Amino acid sequence: MGEAVLAGALSAGWAASDVVATVRTEAKAQRLRETYRVATTSDNVAAVRGAGLVLVGVKPKDVGALLDEIASAIDPQAVVVTVAAGHPAAFYEQRLPAGVPVVRAVPNTPAAIGAGITAIAPGRGATDADLEAVEHLFSGTGAVVRAAEKDLNAVSAISGSGPAYIFYVADALAEAGVLLGLTRDVARRLAVQTLLGASRLMDESGEHPVLLREKVTSPGGTTAAALRTLDDGGVRASFLAAATAARDRADELGG
């Protein structure tokens, strides 16, 4: 995720010479230097010293130790942005020097190709100017929306995890094609292009998904037979339960 944000920030006009990426292996350092022309270091404390904006991109379980490591080196004027799921802004505020503004962000992996959507929410001390700086950071990764912090775990359940649900559907659809005798290659291409085309149609037509679904579903036809089977299998209810499970897990990770 951190690399996707890095790529997006550079395409939004951030100068590579202003960025320091922290890494744990020389192989990764070399790849980032060669791909993005940014400086790299394995010293987190040195990386944050003097930085105007610090992006936290480690796993939720590693955030506490990382903050303990870097807190004393963070410039009081810096903005700390975090993409880690779950932890509330207050978790950061308790561990950082008083007054350091925190902004939480929930991106998703299509950010890597500039087609992501990121929701951002301010912590207690973050100003509108801080939010604008963070909006600019993510603008190269796709759309950016503002949300209330209390809603971020729900956002994470929909758009943060959402790409995984779509890949799951793509895989299931392709496997269905194989079941019906199509080659794997053809089945995969049919599934992927259908998801892409349907997504673009929703976006470009602006029509509600229900209306678009009705246009595919001829009375007494083949799609109606398929959709009844999905309803019988509880697929819609499973999506509701899945999103609820993701939101609850984010609540749990945040303690």
Ligand SMILES: NC(=O)C1=CN([C@@H]2O[C@H](COP(=O)(O)OP(=O)(O)OC[C@H]3O[C@@H](n4cnc5c(N)ncnc54)[C@H](OP(=O)(O)O)[C@@H]3O)[C@@H](O)[C@H]2O)C=CC1
């Ligand atoms: N993946 C997703 O779709 C989304 C993820 N998120 C959040 O983004 C965060 C990262 O997730 P993701 O990118 O999937 O996970 P990754 O494991 O791919 O990325 C975490 C990175 O942090 C590095 N790292 C770990 N500890 C340290 C440390 N102490 N100092 C410096 N670097 C460190 C790891 O280095 P190394 O490579 O050496 O292990 C790794 O590159 C999570 O908190 C997650 O909740 C949010 C929205 C969507």
Ligand SMILES: O=C(O)[C@@H]1CCC=N1
């Ligand atoms: O699975 C996770 O925990 C992260 C957060 C949202 C998407 N991936």
